[in-house]
Amino acid sequence: MELLLLLLLQDVDGFGRADRDAACLDCHQESGEELRGSVHEATGCVGCHGVDEVRRGQVRGNPHRRIAEFRSWKGRNLTDDCGSCHAGPLEALKGSEHYVDTRSPAESMKRGCIECHGYHGVRDSARSSIAKECRRCHEPGSRDLDWGEAAFGRMDDLERTLLRCEEKLAELRGRPGIATADVRAAAGAARRSLAEMATAQHGLDFIRLEAAARQGNETLAAAYNPLAAREREFARRWLLLAPFLLFAGAAAALVGARAARDRKDSGA
Amino acid sequence: MDRRRFLDAMMWTSVAGAAFSAIAPVPFFLVPPPGPPGLRRFRLDPLAAGAARKIDAGDRLLIAVNDGGLRIFDAACTHQDCPVDWNAGRFVCHCHGAEFDRDGRPVKGPAKLPLARLSFREEGGEIVLE
Amino acid sequence: MSDWLESRTGLRAALGSLLGRVHSARSWAPALGHVAGFLFLLQCATGVLLALYYRPAFDGAHASVERIVSEVRFGWLVRSIHVWGTHLLLATTLAHLAARFVTGSHRAPRELVWLSGVALLAALLGSAFTGQVLPLDQEGLQGALIAASEAGPAAEIVKGGPRLSDATVSRFFTAHVVIFPAIAALAIALHVALVAKHRLAGEEGAPPGSPHRATLATLGAAMALAILAFALPAGIGPKGDPSLSVGGVKPLWIFLPLYQAMKGGWTGTFLLIGLPAALVALPFVDRGRNRLPILLLGFALMAGLLVLGLLGAMDGTAAAAAASGR
Numbered sequence: 214m215e216l217l218l219l220l221l222l223q224d225v226d227g228f229g230r231a232d233r234d235a236a237c238l239d240c241h242q243e244s245g246e247e248l249r250g251s252v253h254e255a256t257g258c259v260g261c262h263g264v265d266e267v268r269r270g271q272v273r274g275n276p277h278r279r280i281a282e283f284r285s286w287k288g289r290n291l292t293d294d295c296g297s298c299h300a301g302p303l304e305a306l307k308g309s310e311h312y313v314d315t316r317s318p319a320e321s322m323k324r325g326c327i328e329c330h331g332y333h334g335v336r337d338s339a340r341s342s343i344a345k346e347c348r349r350c351h352e353p354g355s356r357d358l359d360w361g362e363a364a365f366g367r368m369d370d371l372e373r374t375l376l377r378c379e380e381k382l383a384e385l386r387g388r389p390g391i392a393t394a395d396v397r398a399a400a401g402a403a404r405r406s407l408a409e410m411a412t413a414q415h416g417l418d419f420i421r422l423e424a425a426a427r428q429g430n431e432t433l434a435a436a437y438n439p440l441a442a443r444e445r446e447f448a449r450r451w452l453l454l455a456p457f458l459l460f461a462g463a464a465a466a467l468v469g470a471r472a473a474r475d476r477k478d479s480g481a
Numbered sequence: 482m483d484r485r486r487f488l489d490a491m492m493w494t495s496v497a498g499a500a501f502s503a504i505a506p507v508p509f510f511l512v513p514p515p516g517p518p519g520l521r522r523f524r525l526d527p528l529a530a531g532a533a534r535k536i537d538a539g540d541r542l543l544i545a546v547n548d549g550g551l552r553i554f555d556a557a558c559t560h561q562d563c564p565v566d567w568n569a570g571r572f573v574c575h576c577h578g579a580e581f582d583r584d585g586r587p588v589k590g591p592a593k594l595p596l597a598r599l600s601f602r603e604e605g606g607e608i609v610l611e
Numbered sequence: 612m613s614d615w616l617e618s619r620t621g622l623r624a625a626l627g628s629l630l631g632r633v634h635s636a637r638s639w640a641p642a643l644g645h646v647a648g649f650l651f652l653l654q655c656a657t658g659v660l661l662a663l664y665y666r667p668a669f670d671g672a673h674a675s676v677e678r679i680v681s682e683v684r685f686g687w688l689v690r691s692i693h694v695w696g697t698h699l700l701l702a703t704t705l706a707h708l709a710a711r712f713v714t715g716s717h718r719a720p721r722e723l724v725w726l727s728g729v730a731l732l733a734a735l736l737g738s739a740f741t742g743q744v745l746p747l748d749q750e751g752l753q754g755a756l757i758a759a760s761e762a763g764p765a766a767e768i769v770k771g772g773p774r775l776s777d778a779t780v781s782r783f784f785t786a787h788v789v790i791f792p793a794i795a796a797l798a799i800a801l802h803v804a805l806v807a808k809h810r811l812a813g814e815e816g817a818p819p820g821s822p823h824r825a826t827l828a829t830l831g832a833a834m835a836l837a838i839l840a841f842a843l844p845a846g847i848g849p850k851g852d853p854s855l856s857v858g859g860v861k862p863l864w865i866f867l868p869l870y871q872a873m874k875g876g877w878t879g880t881f882l883l884i885g886l887p888a889a890l891v892a893l894p895f896v897d898r899g900r901n902r903l904p905i906l907l908l909g910f911a912l913m914a915g916l917l918v919l920g921l922l923g924a925m926d927g928t929a930a931a932a933a934a935s936g937r
Contacts, residue, residue, distance in 0.1 A: 387846045390680075457499055464499055467492035468830070507685075
């Protein structure tokens with residue numbers, strides 16, 4: 214059996230991702246089940262656990278041990294694995310109380326990324342889903358929980374405002390007479406700052422986060438509110454037309470009168 | 482004025498009124514609406530001591546100078562908006578010979594107002610204007 | 612003050628004499644030409660205003676029109692007048708042409724009046740076509756592609772290169788703003804001068820015309836245009852994507868008969884060559900005393916074009932209905 218694995222894994226280069234994973238899944242079916250349907254399905258087993266050492270033909274003895282050593286269970290902080298792609302959130306996390314600076318993998322699973330997001334079966338990392346995880350440790354009514362939920366709430370408000378704004382902008386694009394360029398710029402800025410907040414929220418500095426989100430919401434609302442007024446103003450454009458129609462109509466009537474008068478004169 | 486002349490005058494007044502109300506929007510049309518806001522944050526490669534660099538912020542031109550510390554000014558000369566250059570401790574404007582000291586105060590030439598100095602902070606390798 | 616101007620330029624006398632000879636006190640028909648002339652001048656004026664903001668670049672053109680429509684103060688109004696003005700100008704010109712055909716004003720010795728009018732129509736059509744391309748929305752891009760493909764070996768001249776690019780926009784812009792309007796202006800000058808000459812000679816005993824009917828018609832057209840521009844202002848659709856071939860993209864209504872005919876291959880070319888040829892040949896063919904055959908032929912042609920145009924207008928909806936039913 215080990216020999217078979219050895220042979221398979223030696224020529225890993227010629228296999229596709231599915232084939233590579235197939236070798237792992239022979240034994241690790243449960244992990245494979247969790248991975249399927251998760252956001253990391255395309256990454257596969259090797260995306261995080263890797264088989265580079267095995268590929269380079271340094272297989273000796275049990276290749277399984279080789280894999281285990283490369284991403285071994287000993288002497289490292291597992292959140293570094295997540296950070297190899299998600300550097301921003303890990304940076305932010307390192308400044309928070311949820312980061313454990315440890316060399317023990319088991320310890321690192323207790324409070325880092327894995328605590329809230331899980332590992333193989335990461336499906337939904339939306340703010341509303343992750344927020345439920347807080348209650349597993351933080352008591353309702355506790356200061357940390359209140360601050361956290363307040364900050365998340367403000368960020369959700371901002372996102373709702375932003376979605377409404379973007380919908381309205383899409384509706385108004387190319388419609389005559391309603392200026393939207395400033396609102397579009399504000400919505401773009403809000404999108405960018407929301408993305409920054411999504412990274413920074415891993416630092417758990419909820420007071421700053423809540424203030425930033427509230428500020429962002431106010432700024433966006435201030436930019437967005439004039440739109441309704443502009444639509445109303447455009448609907449009132451007929452007031453502009455009235456003077457022209459009145460003058461032109463009067464002129465036409467008077468020209469007609471003059472024409473009639475001229476005809477009468479030349480006929481008489 | 483008899484009736485005929487009155488009606489004629491009324492007719493020309495109406496025509497003039499119609500023409501005026503048709504042409505009235507044109508001056509408003511001609512004034513360009515504000516463009517997109519310029520850059521508020523950008524990367525700036527380190528400047529050698531005594532060196533300066535112009536930065537195109539979209540809606541205005543800026544000049545950054547390393548003169549014992551980084552300073553950023555609006556590069557528009559306060560006389561007639563020509564872009565200034567940095568030359569040996571002074572900002573000089575080549576259009577009419579205005580000169581400003583390292584704090585942006587006018588010291589020579591036709592400019593009366595100082596150059597606009599911008600406050601900023603450095604964040605993550607970028608300059609962020611405030 | 613008008614006396615001051617009069618003694619220096621003699622403008623009032625010249626205009627009065629010209630207008631007197633162009634207009635007839637008897638019928639409303641000549642007013643149509645006057646209205647068309649006014650609309651042409653209005654198109655030039657609104658066109659100049661639009662050109663102050665339009666960007667003739669492949670990437671910037673659509674955004675600049677969006678800016679005119681949304682951001683520029685009264686930009687929507689100037690553009691709406693320009694768009695509705697196109698429709699009214701083309702409709703008035705066609706009506707004027709039809710009326711002139713019926714009254715036989717193309718017959719000797721007025722052939723050149725008619726021919727200058729035909730040239731004017733061609734220039735207006737060219738302007739309308741190139742103008743529709745400029746916003747570079749889906750209709751615009753399609754128009755440019757069709758022009759290039761119809762040009763056959765001259766496709767590169769139309770496109771300004773092997774593909775649609777900035778050069779294409781430059782060419783269409785120059786054609787729309789300089790080339791076709793210049794031809795139109797020359798044609799108008801020739802047309803009006805000839806009409807004045809022939810009116811004086813032709814209508815013996817007719818009272819000197821007064822411009823009142825024309826003024827009334829012009830005022831009426833201006834009011835109608837204003838109401839249309841305010842009631843149905845022109846917006847702009849999404850940016851055209853050259854890689855998409857979107858169904859149901861139609862040209863201006865006046866090109867619909869040609870659009871429909873082009874589906875049949877040879878019928879399209881036949882119409883494209885035959886119709887102008889017929890218009891040009893008309894004064895030389897219509898000489899006899901009995902006008903009935905020519906009149907009937909003319910009406911048949913107009914009816915045929917109308918049918919083609921309606922078919923062209925409807926086809927997209929039928930295809931869309933079929934597609935959604937599938």
